[in-house]
Amino acid sequence: MTDARLRHGRASLALSFFVQGVTFALLVTRIPAIQDRYGISDGLLPLFLAAVPILAGAGSVVTEKVVARVRPGGVLRWAQPVVLLALLGVGAGNALWEAALALGVFGLAVGALDASMNMMGVSLQRAYGRSIMLGFHATYSLGGIAGASMAWAGAHWDLSLLVSYLPAVVVLLPVAFIGSRWYADGASVEKGLGEARGKGAASVSFKLLMPLCLVMSFAYIGDSTVSNWSAKYLQDVLGSSEQLSTVPYNVYMVTTLLGRAVGDFGVRRFGAVAVVRFGSVLAAAGFGVVAAAGGAWVGMLGFTLLGLGLCVIVPQTFAAAGRMFPGASDTAIARLNVFNYVGFLVGSPLVGALGDAWSYRGAMLVPMVLVLATLVYARSFGAEPARYGGGHERPHTVDVG
Numbered sequence: 137m138t139d140a141r142l143r144h145g146r147a148s149l150a151l152s153f154f155v156q157g158v159t160f161a162l163l164v165t166r167i168p169a170i171q172d173r174y175g176i177s178d179g180l181l182p183l184f185l186a187a188v189p190i191l192a193g194a195g196s197v198v199t200e201k202v203v204a205r206v207r208p209g210g211v212l213r214w215a216q217p218v219v220l221l222a223l224l225g226v227g228a229g230n231a232l233w234e235a236a237l238a239l240g241v242f243g244l245a246v247g248a249l250d251a252s253m254n255m256m257g258v259s260l261q262r263a264y265g266r267s268i269m270l271g272f273h274a275t276y277s278l279g280g281i282a283g284a285s286m287a288w289a290g291a292h293w294d295l296s297l298l299v300s301y302l303p304a305v306v307v308l309l310p311v312a313f314i315g316s317r318w319y320a321d322g323a324s325v326e327k328g329l330g331e332a333r334g335k336g337a338a339s340v341s342f343k344l345l346m347p348l349c350l351v352m353s354f355a356y357i358g359d360s361t362v363s364n365w366s367a368k369y370l371q372d373v374l375g376s377s378e379q380l381s382t383v384p385y386n387v388y389m390v391t392t393l394l395g396r397a398v399g400d401f402g403v404r405r406f407g408a409v410a411v412v413r414f415g416s417v418l419a420a421a422g423f424g425v426v427a428a429a430g431g432a433w434v435g436m437l438g439f440t441l442l443g444l445g446l447c448v449i450v451p452q453t454f455a456a457a458g459r460m461f462p463g464a465s466d467t468a469i470a471r472l473n474v475f476n477y478v479g480f481l482v483g484s485p486l487v488g489a490l491g492d493a494w495s496y497r498g499a500m501l502v503p504m505v506l507v508l509a510t511l512v513y514a515r516s517f518g519a520e521p522a523r524y525g526g527g528h529e530r531p532h533t534v535d536v537g
Contacts, residue, residue, distance in 0.1 A: 145320025157279020189477035195247020200470030209319035227297035258458030274396035356479025376432035391443030419445030423504030
């Protein structure tokens with residue numbers, strides 16, 4: 137594979153991360169409008185919301201099997217258009233069963249998309265021989281900001297879901313599909329790719345992978361706490377206005393983007409273990425500031441620290457799995473990706489239950505402790521490749537500018 141093809145592959149994959157950031161933000165930030173459109177009761181809504189990550193986990197498991205025969209780029213090439221069309225289906229339906237079908241398709245396709253995108257990112261990072269994963273996730277954050285802004289405009293102008301979603305899908309669908317022509321993964325520079333993949337499923341030790349799975353869950357428990365409870369916390373606990381309560385999540389997204397934009401330089405300079413440790417301590421400090429805050433502005437400072445700390449953990453967890461199992465990275469990443477959705481499922485209900493039974497200030501200490509527990513597993517981010525048949529498989533590197 138030429139250096140130019142790797143650069144084109146990197147750019148096209150970054151575009152896919154951006155498109156998915158836009159798409160996911162358009163869905164989650166318009167949940168109240170989706171509930172109103174389909175008449176979903178407050179009791180039924182949690183079931184709808186839980187179904188999406190559960191099906192996404194199933195989609196990730198299926199992707200593990202599919203990529204044994206089809207490259208991750210082939211999965212991503214078709215999963216991304218399905219996700220976009222499912223989003224459009226959510227906006228276009230009228231009956232409750234139509235919403236359930238569209239969200240179900242969205243969930244399954246998102247699982248395949250998340251797994252295949254990160255498989256390709258880890259493979260390209262291995263080919264580059266230096267950290268680039270945080271850059272991909274930075275474009276996802278940028279897409280999330282763009283999608284949330286579009287959703288705000290749709291809500292501000294009282295646009296229907298279909299009118300809100302249609303322009304984004306019309307623009308992003310052909311862009312993503314055309315961009316997929318340049319997908320490339322670093323694995324194609326290695327000899328014996330087919331044999332390595334054929335042995336991959338049997339080569340991944342769940343015992344070795346488990347620390348990274350726990351870290352992934354802890355990170356998404358923290359992330360879902362911010363996305364689901366920051367507005368309520370600022371308004372109900374810290375006494376902010378309704379308008380001000382919408383700011384923390386936007387601040388969190390911006391700081392996530394900034395942290396990821398510079399994170400790869402930190403990994404190259406100080407190493408993944410040091411960056412993950414620093415991010416964990418910073419995120420835990422953010423939760424501590426939020427829990428102890430006496431006013432809205434101090435609370436916002438806490439959410440700012442959270443964004444800067446949490447943003448480095450997830451991309452580095454995927455990268456660490458790729459380093460740990462270089463001959464079976466696709467399998468490892470597909471399995472690790474399931475714990476993304478485990479954390480998402482656990483985080484919001486956990487904080488809500490603790491907040492109702494105890495206090496929301498106290499509830500913020502739980503994700504703080506869980507994120508801080510990442511320090512216990514930080515050494516896994518610098519682990520040597522797992523052994524295969526008595527020898528180490530070393531990643532192939534290419535000098536790419």
